[in-house]
Amino acid sequence: MDKFALKSTKNQYLISFLSVTAVSLSCLIVRDIIDYRIVGYLLLVVVSLLAIFLEIKPVLLGAVLSALALNFMFIKPYFTLQIEKAEDIFLLVMYFIIALINAVLTNNFRRMQRAIQVKQTRASTLKLYNTLLDSLSHELRTPIAAILGSIDTLQQKNVKLSEETQQKLHNEIEKASMKLNYQVENLLNMSRLESGYIHPKLDWCDVKEIIYNVCDRLKEETKDHKITYAINENLPLFKLDYGLMEQIIYNLVYNCAQHTPKGATINISAKYEVDADYDTHIDLIKKCVITISDDGYGFPPEEIDKAFDKFYRFKTAKTGGTGLGLSIVKGFTEAQNGWITLHNADEGGAVFELSFVVDCLPINSLSHE
Known part of the structure; x- marks a missing residue:
């Protein structure tokens, strides 16, 4: 580590020396046609x-070298450190002071920026840890308690349970396990987003298959809702990350189910769009557009801009939840060259629209493979 730091410092000194030297020699070529004050401005910019x-020490070296170069090569008499005019002496002294002040102030500003970034990173990390702990104490404890309670009842030898009761307990265990898995996946996914460890593995995906599989996994959560589909059977394959798309659709459908009343309808549509590229007027932009909407209460208009913020939970939201689901959706969408928009429908309910700029492969092109 020390050797690396030493090497880095040496490189900075070299960069400082070469930068001042290069500008000075360039100005020397045209010394007879430009005023030496202009040279001073150029060196000050350097x-x-x-x-x-x-860092500050290489910058101070550059400031000293630039002052010496200005005196030695551009203030008469040339190639000496002697200065004949009092105004030139004053100019050189002022130049040197300004260069030093500029170097110190800029360096201090950089240090303040780094300190603010570190502080913000620590605050974000602390908030993440607090959310994780809150989830462990509330969101995770509830399904774990349900699982343990059901298992404990099933294992009691002195109590004879009917098949219907046993099936009900098994269903409770399955439901709690699904909820537990959802919460754990969200926490892990947020950790991946925070660390920047998201590298989409793009491959040909059948969006219809992803949507139907996700909704099948959410049968228990959506049993009191109606799901409608508007998906073209000839929808082409799109180059997307299957796992990330599953999590995106899962979070959005789960969110609609959790924040709409019983009997509400969840609408899912997927289509292929081709737009003209207005920059070239020739190329076509191929997009996969997925829309998930509901006829529930929608989002509070004054809070809708915060829907995708990490950890944010709406004031009217019921207890529970980590406020991570929609922020994960946004992160996973943008990781795949896509974007998401949210608005309230005129007739009520929320509308999420996902758009991905993707390569596509028509289904009929696979018929002979």
């Missing part, structure tokens, strides 16, 4: 740029 990218 010092300013060095202050943005380098």
Whole structure:
């Protein structure tokens, strides 16, 4: 680590030296046609740029070298450190002071930026940990208690349970396990997003299959809702990440089921769109568009812009939940070159629209394979 830091510092000194030297020699070629004050401005710009990218000591070296270069090569008499005019002495001194102040202030500003970033990162990490702990104490404890309670009842030897009761307990275990798995997956996915460890594995996906599989997994959660589909049977295959798409659809359908009253309808549509590229007027933009909507209460208009914020839960939301589901949807969508929009329908309910710029493969092209 020390050797690496030493090497990095040496490189910065070298960069500082070469930058000032390169600009000075370039200006020397045209010295007879430009005023030396302009050269001073150019060297000051170089010092300013060095202050943005380098540490303070290499920048100070650049400031000193630029002042010496200005005196030695551009203030008469040339190639000496002697200065004949008092105004040139004053100019050089002021240049040196300004260069030093500029270097120090820029460096301090960079240090303040880094400190703010570190503080924000720590605050975000602390918020994530607090949310994880809150989830462990509330969201995860409830399904775990249901599973343990049902298992304990099933294992009691002195109580004879009917087949109907046993089946009911098994269903409770399955339901609690699904909820537990959903919460754990959301927590793990948020950790992946926070760490930047999202690398989509794009492959040909059947969006219809993903939607139907997800809705089948959510049969228990949506048993009191009606799901309608508007999906073209000849929808082409799209190059997307199957796992990420499953989680996106799952979170959105689950969200609609959790925040709409019993009997509400959840509408799912998927279509293929081709738009003209207005930059080239020739190329076509191929898009996969998935819309998931409901006829529930919708989102509070004053809070709808915060729907995809991490950890945010609406004031009218029922107790429970981590506020991670929709932020994960947004992160996974953007990771696949897509975007998501949300608005309330005129007749009531929320409308989520997912758009992905993708490669597509028509189904009929596979008929002979």
